[in-house]
Amino acid sequence: MACISPDGKLSESGMKMLNTLKSGSATPEDVARIALPPLFRVRSGLRELAQAGIVKTDGDKYLVTEKGMALKS
Amino acid sequence: MEELKEKVISLPRLGEPAPSFESTTTHGVLKLEDFKGNWLIMFSHPADFTPVCTTEFIAFAEIYPELQKRGVELLGLSVDSVSSHIAWVRNVEEKTGVKIPFPIIADLNKEVSLAYGMIHPGQSKTETVRCVFIIDPKQIIRTVLYYPLTTGRNMQEILRIIDALQMADEHHVATPANWKPGEKVVVPPPNTQEGAEERVKEGYECVDWYLCRKKI
Known part of the structure; x- marks a missing residue:
């Protein structure tokens, strides 16, 4: 599922991924295990969140940016 | 075009x-x-x-x-x-x-x-x-x-192919015609004369050295 709607709002699945990452950086595999299988959806969703500047990559892990932290759960 | x-x-x-x-x-x-x-x-x-x-x-x-x-x-x-x-x-x-x-x-x-x-x-x-x-x-x-x-x-055939591929990958075997999970699989044939002579003594269910089956 797309994580960000055309009006810029985070979908339920996008919010789940963001909240998982707010408790610490994680790989897509970790996020899928904790929050939202299947893995392909997490990989696609995290890429979308990264393009929007809400998360960023650090090696093979994703972490939340200041912009992402400012978004309310 | x-x-x-x-x-x-x-x-x-x-x-x-x-x-x-x-x-x-x-x-x-x-x-x-x-x-x-x-x-x-x-x-x-x-x-x-x-x-x-x-x-x-x-x-x-x-x-x-x-x-x-x-x-x-x-x-x-x-x-x-x-x-x-x-x-x-x-x-x-x-x-x-x-x-x-x-x-x-x-x-x-x-x-x-x-x-x-x-x-x-x-x-x-x-x-x-x-x-x-x-x-x-x-x-x-x-x-x-x-x-x-x-x-x-045919969805059952698609599932059968997945089962057969996963069986082949995991156990290094092949699956015979109309194979279904639980049935005997085919042991890959030997590629030397010595291997062929040994194959029929290895305890598999063999028609001959090139067609042997086993249970997984």
Whole structure:
């Protein structure tokens, strides 16, 4: 599922991924295990969140940016 | 048409890497590599809101839990728009109660269809035929099936192929005609004369050195 709607709002699945990452950086595999299988959806969703500047990559892990932290759960 | 002919000649073949793509789907933008580490059944259908395709989507949705147990994801494709796909899967759910749980590529520009040889002009110049590509976790094409527009696919055969491929990979064996899980498998034949002489003494159920079966 797309994580960000055309009006810029985070979908339920996008919010789940963001909240998982707010408790610490994680790989897509970790996020899928904790929050939202299947893995392909997490990989696609995290890429979308990264393009929007809400998360960023650090090696093979994703972490939340200041912009992402400012978004309310 | 010339471009189409050229693309059809370069059909992906068994044992080769699956052509990569990045496509709009009913679950957002997906890339082939998003499925890495899982088996993937990528299949095309001619068009949304058509009778045989609707029965196939319901049937794919019905085997989805069994596929998940085997670590397999499903990805549909046609040259319809994402809005058409969304309207169709919502209609299927409303009319039949079956939710379509897997994404569907909206291949409006036919980029993926052509890369995978899904358009067979002898059948239709504009629609994809009923293709099934079984792609392994390393993204190598392991099975290709083509069904004509008039014939819906057999889900039990697709499940059987997945079981057979996973059995072959895990146990380094082959599966005989009409094999089903639980039945004996074929031991790969030896490739030396010495191996052939030893094979019949190894305790397998053998017709001769080149056809031996065992239970897994």
